[in-house]
Amino acid sequence: MILRVGKGFTTKPVFRITEGSRELKYIVLSEENRERIHLESLRVLAEVGVRFHSKLVLRQLELAGARIDYQNSLARIDRSMVEQALKTAPKEFTLGARNKDYDFVMPSAYTAYTLDGTASFAVDFESGQKRYGTTKDIELGSRVFENIELGMINWPPVIASDAPKSSRVLYEFLTALKHSSKHIQHELHRPEEVPYLIEAMKCILGGSEEEVKERKICSVCYCPVAPLTHEGPMSEACLDLLAYQVPVLILPMPACGSTGPAGLFSNIYLANAEALSTLVLFQIIKPGSPQIYGAASGTMDFKTGNFLEGSPEMVIQTAAMGEMARYYNLPNTQAGCLTDARQPGPEAIMEKMITTLPLVLGGVDVVNGIGEIETSQLLVLEQIIIDEEIARRCRRLACGIDFSEGKNLFDDLFKVGPGGHFLDRESTFRLCRDKEFYQPLLQDKIKIEEMQEDSKTDLYTRAREKVTEILSGPVQNELSETVKTKLDDILIRATNDLI
Secondary structure, eight states: OEEEOOSSOSSOOEEEEOTTOOOEEEEOOOHHHHHHHHHHHHHIIIIIOEEESOHHHHHHHHHTTOEEETTTTEEEOOHHHHHHHHHHSOSOEEEOOSSGGGOEEESOSSOEEEEOOOBSEEEOTTTOOEEEOOHHHHHHHHHHHTTOTTEEEEOOOBOOTTSOGGGHHHHHHHHHHHHOOSEEEEOOOSGGGHHHHHHHHHHHHTSOHHHHHHHOOEEEEEOOBTTTEEOHHHHHHHHHHHTTTOOEEEOOOOEETTTBOSSHHHHHHHHHHHHHHHHHHHHHHSTTOOEEEEEOOEEEOTTTOOEEOSSHHHHHHHHHHHHHHHHHTOOEEEEOSOOOOSSSSHHHHHHHHHTTHHHHHHTOSEEEEESEETTTTEEOHHHHHHHHHHHHHHHHHHHOOOOSGGGOOHHHHHHHOTTOOOTTOHHHHHHTTSTTSOOOSSOOOOOGGGHHHHTTOOHHHHHHHHHHHHHHSOOTTOOOHHHHHHHHHHHHHHHHHOO
16 A cells, blocks of 8 residues: 655655555655666766865775866766775674674664764753753763663764863763763764774773774764765774774765755755765775765755754655665665754654654664754753654554454454443453553553643653653663773873874
């Protein structure tokens, strides 16, 4: 059964329930339009070219067959280079975790989530005041995220304004490593930072470089600068990490009307071209190195010029990029569960739901972004719990209907007959707690006479109670004091050595 939605568009998204399947799917792109996006992306790479602010990178691309304009730092990449990169890029791998119970296989059989990363601000959990983020916020956010069932990848949620500038990104990375046993994903800004991250992973894993390569407990995010530009130091840092088989999330972020064309089709193939150019570079340097295909494309608010990520158009683009990842048979992470709301509340929940559900119904491996509002600039600990509720509800919708014979209750219907009830049937007792009926985490189903008293307790109040319970309880999967001390020593040396 196919339900088509949308009027006036040459290509309409579809909701599809495959015959005999229990899963509901959301499809943005036809096979023809996936091919169109691919071909236009190839045209961009070959005719427009991509700027790389690194002579080392340009030389490597030239050796691999790219046409280089050194004066303008441009590389024009032919179709054959893209095809070779797609051939050597791994189609599956595992993002390891300090706690092996949280190892995450990509592609995934279900949609998982990351904690949204590197906001500038946080709401202080005690005072309720908005302030710049700190390492303490990374610690608290990591502890709450440790309890999120579908949260598998911890991205340090704020910039640590209290850390030394020269080693700040390492403080963020290692603080998350200290306080979460899940996979950690962040970014490095320059090659000089790489040895300290590798040393930290060795420290946690017992000192073996082979263990670092095998376990993959950390990955990095790499964002091309839209349109069609690659930063020098960050790209060189990623090249150094490839030697250790550190996975790289490729996350282009063009915005319609500002850093990208004012049309979804064109902005999608721009993002796709940026992702492919990154994939080509990394596969040239280290064929077979693990990369994750992603996007965080947004739109411009045409009234104010602001970047928007809580809009329907944002998730249409990232859903399309998720389908392109499937087209290329690559693991993928797409931005979602996002909002531009300035404060917690109905607007945030509405936007987060609408920017999550299409990705889950589209079957993306990972949705990047829970726990933040204000266009990913404000961490709210309660929002992590609210977003888990959204994630679980979306998972339930994606599962659809169970058509197995055990759910065919014709015999009960025959015995009850017209005008009866099913309250005392054995099947009702047996199935009332079945996964087919979603049980909310934060909402209680209450009697009408209790509603007035209960109305004082909203979702965010209940979420706050849950956060308080987590933070007042014991630290889960805590590192030994010896390892924590070694990580602190690494940060001290990094601060002294890096300028």
